[in-house]
Amino acid sequence: MRLTHRRLRGIAGMFIAGAVVVGLGACAGSDDPGTSAAEAGPEGIDDGSTLTLWTRAPLEKQANLLVDAYNETHENQVELTVVPNDDYVAKVGAAAGSGGLPDLFAADIVYVPNWVEQGLFQDITDNIDGLDFKDEINKGHLSAGTYEGGEYVLPFVLDLSMLFWNKELFAEAGLDPDVAPANMEEYAEAAKAVQALDKPDTYGTATGLACGGCLVFTWFPSIWADGQEVLSDDGTESLLASDTAKSVYDTWRDLWESGAVLPSSQDEAGPTWTAAFTEGNVGLMFYPATLLSSTPFDAGVAGIPGPEGGASTFVGGDGIGISKDSDKAAQAWNFLNWMMSEEAQVGVLAANNDVVSRGDLAVNEYSEADERLVTINEVAAQGDTPVAINFQQAFNAPNSPWLTMVRNAVLEGTDTVDADNEEITAILSQ
């Protein structure tokens, strides 16, 4: 115990900015390991325990809905902590080192393979195998959370990247507001058409050119839509210098040069990358489907096309598991089991225009009311989730080689994709 505190103090002292904040209380009394999730049976235990749950800010809305609905109907009470996106890895890392992880915590699905390998989650294979709808659970999330045959993670919230367009601006620009651009060329034409309206503060399209995560989320699908891969199967080699990939960068280079991209996209590091579209000032954009319910105007939704057409999506969002430090695994499983139930998936997520993580519930009473939800659920089946151990360093980090490559190709127009791609591989293969 004392050692743990000292170690924490050491970390805090070392990083002069004092970026580490940890709930020290969580390491109290861990002598009693509690009932394991598997022993407690398929339902887990609902005995009025208090469970802690951490998630990151972009999924705050969905997490709040799920937690509130669970707390209302169960003896167990979940205490939710929402952490800013940029601080999440640091917070989880510090807690993992000191044995202070919460009972349940969600993780960006691209970090899940690494975190599972590092042993941050408990093995819940028996419980997951016991679910009679196991084959219907989103494959991308399940496989990201599978390590050496054990299953550790369930999908918490699915976030899909989709092509959204502003129907009003489309109509003004003389485009058909009910038809989505079928390929990247048509996408660029539509953006330029909206730009040509020359309305103040209105732009053809927008993206986050200083936000590695945003670019991964919205540009990988264009490559998948053409049947190409972005990473080798084992996640140690980058295939982002293929002809398809180069064609995607060229389209964006062309859009940037033509002035049809929101200028602040150049330095957009993430916090406001969707804001201009949400305010109705952008014609069309690759956009997160979780924001469907908070988009106030009439927006069309389709899968993200590639240079040759097709449709794909990045099956992102967060996976959730029981932490290695939890001594209430049986109670935590009760939450996870409920979360996967029809009651939670349809009654909470679908009712709020969010994507369900079970294929058999894709068509439900709410999706029938809004055909865009059917589109999203259909495209989800064609989507992909990249798996790589060093994903964060290669793509999401602010100084990642992926950002360097995109910025060189789109903003500078240098012909350095092949060389920059080798930098990505160098990090992936470490």
Added chain:
Amino acid sequence: MTTTAPPARATRPRSTPQRRRQARQGWLYALPTTLFVALLFFAPLLLVFQMSASDWPLLSGNQGLNFPENYTDAVTNRFFMDSVWFTLLYTVLTTVILLALSLGLAMLVQESSRWKGFLRTSFLVPSALGLASASLLFYVLYSPFAGPFADLMQAWGFTFLGTPEGALWSTIFLIVWRFAGFYMLLMLVGLQGISEDVYEAARIDGASRFQIFRSITLPLLRPTLALTTVLCVTGSLLAFEQFYILTKGGPDNSTITVVQLIYNIAFQGQNDLGVAAALSVIVLAALVVVNIVQIRAFARKED
């Protein structure tokens, strides 16, 4: 007391009950400070040294010895040299601008009698704001999307944080705005410590304003200048919050400071506390050297 004692015993103090009590009291007085320093300074420092010599991933803890590798990894990091150069450039620019400006402000405030209170307060107000809060304030001011200058930036086709030079100068502006008042106050204290008699004597001798400044103010202000330079250089070499919030090292990795590199290695991707600690130790060593050199330089001139 010991004059009558035989020489052999004089070298060692006699162990009387009174002496023992005094010694115990002495240790008791020193104890709080000793504990404080040991727990909050030496323990973390030792841990950093241990970390820097160990394979220590963020998520899985200590994995055993990894001695010279952490240090070679730290200095061969692809951003190491860039971040060192950038930190030095930033330090020189900030120190020169900040000290010149704060000395100017202090003399202005001292000269003006009518607006003294108002000026002093207005220069000092930004110092009441935390650095992180001030950075957030400027993040919004500089934002090409949400800031008040958004229209202006659009019309003139530039962004504050969009180019490497723009990001550097925008950050320096924030730091000058935030710290000028604080350094002005230090300078003011120094200026007030110079006796009015010296100035009067100089004026009677017919010295011009510039001569007075060069031959009286500057030399007599040396202790203050030494203090402010050491503070400013050390603070700038450890710059982190302002860049973390404003630029995150961008655009195109042009504004990565050394401390930011430490943070990135530890928490943003590589997640390797061992290499981050190795870099911290290198920075610590560099800081010790820099400060010894500075203090020596100022002290020698004084002799």
